[in-house]
Amino acid sequence: ATHRIAVIPGDGIGTEVVPAGLRVLEAAASAFGFRLDYEQYDYASADYYTKTGTMLPDGWFDQLNQFDAIFFGAVGWPDVVPDHISLWGSLLQFRRHFDQYVSLRPVKLLPGITSPLAGREPGDVDFFVVRENTEGEYSSIGGKIFEGTDRETVIQETVMTRTGVDRILKYAFDLAQSRPKKHLTSATKSNGISITMPYWDQRVEAMAQNFADVAVDKYHIDILTANFVLHPDWFDVVVASNLFGDILSDLGPACTGTIGVAPSGNINPERKFPSLFEPVHGSAPDIAGKGIANPIGQIWSASMMLDHLGETEAAAAIMTAVEDVLAVGGDTLTPDIGGTATTQTLGDAIRRQLETN
Amino acid sequence: ATHRIAVIPGDGIGTEVVPAGLRVLEAAASAFGFRLDYEQYDYASADYYTKTGTMLPDGWFDQLNQFDAIFFGAVGWPDVVPDHISLWGSLLQFRRHFDQYVSLRPVKLLPGITSPLAGREPGDVDFFVVRENTEGEYSSIGGKIFEGTDRETVIQETVMTRTGVDRILKYAFDLAQSRPKKHLTSATKSNGISITMPYWDQRVEAMAQNFADVAVDKYHIDILTANFVLHPDWFDVVVASNLFGDILSDLGPACTGTIGVAPSGNINPERKFPSLFEPVHGSAPDIAGKGIANPIGQIWSASMMLDHLGETEAAAAIMTAVEDVLAVGGDTLTPDIGGTATTQTLGDAIRRQLETN
Ligand SMILES: CC(C)[C@H](C(=O)O)[C@@H](O)C(=O)O
Ligand SMILES: CC(C)[C@H](C(=O)O)[C@@H](O)C(=O)O
Secondary structure, three states: OEEEEEEEEEOOOHHHHHHHHHHHHHHHHHHHOOEEEEEEOOOOOHHHHHHHOOOOOOOHHHHHHOOOEEEEEEOOEOOOEOHHHHHHOOHHHHHHHOOOOEEEEEEEOOOOOOOOEOOOOOOOOEEEEEEEOOOEOOOOOEEEEOOOOOOOEEEEEEEEEHHHHHHHHHHHHHHHHHOOOOEEEEEEOOOOOOOHHHHHHHHHHHHHOOOOOOEEEEEEHHHHHHHHHHOHHHOOEEEEOHHHHHHHHHHHHHHOOOOOOOEEEEEOOOOOOOEEEEEOOOOOOOOOOOOOOOOHHHHHHHHHHHHHOOOHHHHHHHHHHHHHHHHHOHHHOOHHHOOOOOHHHHHHHHHHHHHHO | OEEEEEEEEEOOOHHHHHHHHHHHHHHHHHHHOOEEEEEEOOOOOHHHHHHHOOOOOOOHHHHHHOOOEEEEEEOOEOOOEOHHHHHHOOHHHHHHHOOOOEEEEEEEOOOOOOOOEOOOOOOOOEEEEEEEOOOEOOOOOEEEEOOOOOOOEEEEEEEEEHHHHHHHHHHHHHHHHOOOOOEEEEEEOOOOOOOHHHHHHHHHHHHHOOOOOOEEEEEEHHHHHHHHHHOHHHOOEEEEOHHHHHHHHHHHHHHOOOOOOOEEEEEOOOOOOOEEEEEOOOOOOOOOOOOOOOOHHHHHHHHHHHHHOOOHHHHHHHHHHHHHHHHHOHHHOOHHHOOOOOHHHHHHHHHHHHHHO
16 A cells, blocks of 8 residues: 655644654565555745745645645744744644644653653553544634723634534544443533533533443543643543643643653544644754654654554554654663764664564 | 521531531630621532432522521532522622632642642642622523424633623732732633633733733633642632633642632622521532531631631631641541541541640
């Protein structure tokens, strides 16, 4: 099989970790006998914005829509372009227009990575955050009135549709059902956010009727964040609205010490449009250009991409290689996880491990 | 001086910890030579709702408005009345109608309390979350269209006013300026929530002009929750919108192991209306009725109340007593923090410590 991949490195360390991810993908392709056809694009970056005044060219939709998936680095460079412009001008457009309504983010304690939580061991924590990725709190509807006066008032609307809520819940329930624990946790805030969140709860209850074998609980987002810290072992699949999922999928990796290595998939499960795979970390202006960014978030995202494309064995082999290299540890690791290596050295170690395994 | 206090125990463990708090308040009053006049009310509870069909009687506003402060336990009993009804019918009404626009929540690593974070010591973590408490994401504006069909759509509006945003920022900047570190962190999400949060950022920048000696930084809420876990020592005063503040003020106490003992003030700084003091924990149906709830959240709230009423010495003495009892530890503590004592035993130990000190 041949998979067509659009590669968009974006900004900052995105341009450093994407090449490491590609080398691992190529090794996986030769080892497992499939082909990858890439095309690389320089848009969705601050450089492109500086040159053209926009984040994306006309015709980006048709261009990217020909691919099976998008392999994405990171976007955002606030010194050059405000984040809400760079993000709404690129990544958030992809999510919305390619209807990547699932953001899937694993939270897993890996060997060799120190968790900030006392006494937690690899194996203790292993769950998914399933985030709604196209609507909810990330609408851009609203505006400002009485601008510049004391009466200035700003309004922004949260929009939830039955279609949007039900399909993310269905995805999350299916995922929970496929796992040994069959446990789904819903993130809500129906005690305070009085219209949209009670609606979310209702739809969870309705969907649960179709999944009698899945154990369901719900927590308000405030205590849920507390429980991520206090009881990360409680969770299996956590489903959340766009904003709550955004929060939980940074907090979860922080609790497992993996904020710099966590991956994510922005998925259109029906494969009607290309899905996009990217590390959870951003462009990291503070370390960009030094060649020391941890490539594991990008490589783990590559594994998720292969999984989505049906190359499940290759996907698993990449993760085994990552875990093997982490378990050995030492100098081969990048500074953020206790080593002294460059992006390229760690990336190559994982690639070689994959070839050897 | 005489302070007039309305006492509202509410539901569940609220009715167990409030008496412990009152005994400590009485001891503080005799030790420091002021008077407290209480009146206790049974409304804002599920029992009251069952009897009357409403959470509050007509005339609650005028009745409570005569007091200098409200000493509140906890409200919510989901088996009897859905949370959004009990909360919007009581606590959230108080916050809005008494214009308690500041929610002040300390996050502090106390002696004798085990933090879930590895290697953190008392003294390492000591900051305040200042939460906007009347507007923002907690508007009840919005509704549902195409109900019961596939096109069902639910909308809820976030409303920020210049008045509302500026006054909470001013309070937070003043607080930061009064502290040794003079450091303010703003919680935002202006890269994703594209109208209200960039506005929040603008007002922070404008307010910062008046506080040249305060160091200001901002984090998006997703990475900010991660940093609460990874770097709780970074923070001094964290200012946040209603929803973000709600999240951060549960997560912060979780990181310091104090979720069951954290206090909060719902404050009208101008003292035009009574302020309300309550523990961060809720009514805790799972342990209610057993007499083992930790009273420290309520007692710490009593200390915050006295501080607000100008009894700063008495307020400090209560906290010294709490810390002394925690430092000794052992059986006098309630089960949630490693002891075997009842609510009353721990409460009395703190009261006696206050009398001895
Ligand atoms: C009970 C709930 C409505 C409330 C809130 O969200 O404000 C609580 O979580 C709090 O923090 O006081
Ligand atoms: C950069 C930002 C707009 C984005 C989001 O909030 O979705 C990021 O935090 C993420 O989680 O992918």
